[in-house]
Amino acid sequence: MIQKILRVSFSIIGMLVGMALASVIFSNTWILEPFNLSLSTEFEVFVYVALIIVFGLIFFILFPLMLKGVKKLAKIAEASMENVRLIDIGFGLGGLIIGLVIAMLISFAFVQIPFPWIGTILTIVSYIVLGYLGFILAIKKREEILLAFQSVKREKEANAPVSQKRSPKRKGAAIPKLLDTSVIIDGRIFDICKTGFIEGPLVIPVFVLNELQLISDSADELKRNRGRRGLDILNKIQTDLEIEVQITEEDFEDTHEVDAKLVKLGKSTKGKILTNDYNLNKVATVQGVDVLNINELANAVKPIVLPGEEMKVLLVKGGKENGQAIAYLDDGTMIVVENGKKYIGNSTIVLVTSILQTAAGRMIFAKPKK
Template identity: 85%
Template sequence: MIQKILRVSFGIVGILVGMALANMLLTNTWILRTLQINLSPELEFVFYGALIVLFGLIFFILFPLMLKGVKKLTKVVEASMENVRLIDVGLGIGGLVIGLVIAMLISFAFTQIPIPWIGGILTISIYIVLGYIGFSLPIKKREDIIQAFQNNKREKEANVPVGQKRAAKKKNAAIPKLLDTSVIIDGRIFDICKTGFIEGPLVIPVFVLNELQLISDSSDELKRNRGRRGLDILNKIQTDLEIEVQVTEEDFEDTHEVDSKLVKLAKATKGKILTNDYNLNKVATVQGVDVLNINELANAVKPIVLPGEEMKVLLVKGGKENGQAVAYLDDGTMIVVENGRKYIGTTTTVLVTSILQTAAGRMIFAKPKK
């Protein structure tokens, strides 16, 4: 159907071309004088009609061949442009426009030539030459043009005051941080934000607030306390810290799980998820969402100990294996002391034998110093 409409339209174009050609021939006195033709009004009408019908039929009949040629030309252009970089296309088009503008300005001088056909030939020639130069030269000099832009950018950055640089850098680095329920209840996010290591804004989705509300209204006392603790932490972040906090009303009605909604929201806002949920961490990472895990941060900043180091620890209880005793560092790291059961309740100097790093944290194995 579309091809039929295009074919009819092409035939109409042929009719218009025939009319224009007939008008040009019949109004050109030089042609009529040269050919010694003197047409009556009736013959002029016949001439008009003949050219209109002729070109209309030619365009209508030749449309399939023209369409086939256009398709082949399109394929050739696509094949030739397949390996062309976008920057080359942009530079070529920009250079072509500049070249044609310069050619137009120069062609005004050719209109003053008394011999019309010489001025026409020169005008066409200058358009072709400058158009070609304008298109090809920027592509050949691509590296020089890019280098010039980069140098200009560096000069501008060098002249920007330090305060403005920092402000711009801070603005660009302000990626939204989406809080999940677990990290709010955990509470350590408040202390981390207080130190200034987290740059805002902090985004609290409404579905996370709803989940906190449900936990706060739970009949289970433990859950109820956890939910209320989470709401208290949010209130402290908003009132005691200068960090920007946003509550977003965006929800995903087609998704029921809070974690899935959080991942979708992070994708939509190009934000990062703040969590200490191991499963959410893995799911979000698989889906290409950046995650800031509080537990990983805590493990990263724990004191580093090496095998052979000495430390004084308070042995507080027995271990799982016979003769073992357990102690804890200030950050909660567990120390398992072999043959340390007899020292339970005392502060003992131990030697580190090995360190075990797990997803839950770091575990240190030691033995009493003899």
Template identity: 55%
Template sequence: MSILILLFLITVGATFFSWIFKGVDIVNFDGILIVLGSLILSILIFKSIKKMSSSQLFFTFVGVFSGFLVGTLLSIPLLIFSTNLKTVAFFITTGFIYGCGIYGYKKAEKIKLTDLLTVIKKESLWDEPKVLDTNVLIDGRIADLVELGFIKGTILIPRFILREIQYIADSPDPLRRAKGKRALDILQRIQRAERIKFEVIEKDIPEIKEVDIKLVELTRGLKGTLITNDLNLIKIAQLRGVPVLNLNELAQAMRPPVLPGEVLRLFIIKEGKEQDQGVAYLDDGTMVVVEEGRPYIGKSIDILIHSILQTGTGRMIFGKPRIDNQEEHTE
């Protein structure tokens, strides 16, 4: 800060000395007044700036700059008509600088710089920020999407979500502790990603105790998008009009299409719930129920797909062994 003040003083001195000595006598009365006024103003700024908060400093600077522009514009006609009016022009400019600076200083008491930056970020910089839920971090797929560039912009993690993850990571239950540590690792991967801006926000809603509702209301206030795979949280967000990106729905949409009549060669892993059923899985984890497939457990066979059932949790595909497999098995 001292260096900035020193640079300011040097700039002011150099500017006004160049104004005075450019074809003007060194003992010119106007020049002496300008130099003295500049020095007094610099001393006042130097003493006051140490006591000012960031908001007061910012709004005072905006006021001073605005006053300088207005004062300069009003002083130009005076300088055009007569060069002997430099002192009057100087005091007009100084008066506007002082008045606008004081106005900005007083306005800083009502408007906080942090609130202004939040508005600026929310409207222009964040560009619909994405807010992460605990479950989506434990799931882990979000890190791959970020690193591959499918999710861009600003990703926000509320402090209360971070505390929840830390609580899970410190759990005495080994399974919960492993999930919490996985979520922290995923956060580090997202933070290191180059194509997004990652930020932990301190904003909280203390009057709301339920974490899910608090997360929804925070996302709604930020005009952001909630990224989650929690069905209950999705329903709450939809009721409140909050945009949601469901990673489960995204995964389903990215699955390769399978149509009735297609033939797939799959490995029968286990028996199904019904008699003579076998169970296989596609590469993306989709379950394939193979009717009359129990005799083929532990083998790879060609399966003729005859129906597809879409459920709330995903797809189930039904098929039968192709006739060639049955003949081969009989032989």
């Protein structure tokens, strides 16, 4: 139905074009003079009707081809704009407007040229070239433009009278914390933020969100559940906590790995990466980016025991070595009890002999108290 309406409308446009063409013909008699045609009223009516009908039919017949071409162009435009960010479009339009304004000012000089056609050509070329340059340069120099605005704002605030200076908000004083995918899925970040030990802002890059979405849409049920858990944790942080959360669209198209993008973002923003990924921790540290590792925090807050202390534990299974038994504290710390195999299944008082701190956590060695 809509296509029929559009086709009729397109045909009406064709009829108007035919009417306009007939008007041009009769308003310029030099067009008809070579043909020695009499300009009677009947002849004018005939030409008007003929051109209106002919152009109406042409536009009616050509409508399907025109519609097909428009759809094809729309698909090409949609595909090319799929990965373009909204901020780039905004900067591009701003640059385009500035370029066209400059072209308009320059065109006033071209009007003074004695040869009108030369001035017209130069005006058209200047609009195209300056409009294009403004659009492209605004997108390519986006970061520099933002930095320039920020430096101007900081300079203005620094030079403002003391009475006009606003005290900085507490949320802006803290170093940004960049969340990676693993720490979001882990979930402990919500409880840590809830205690108030971590100050905002928490920065969630858009490429981390995209990775979470891919995991949530995975065909593997375990991965899908992990991804959905991560999205739920983010939602809880945003709705249940007062900590500032920022979603940044900053991306690095020349880098494909999410961890590498996160390290680059940490460098550019001077932020700290919040993770529990051991490999990301090492890579970021080597490249000079500060890291807050949730696993290291968990190990740091485990209860401290010293050699010679006594504790009562439940021995649950045998160890790797002959005669060993294994017990666990409430926080998951493993206790290896020498000569404790005969006490498996019982709560026994043991004496701590040594403590081993590893990257994976803390391990306690003990022996049954005699």
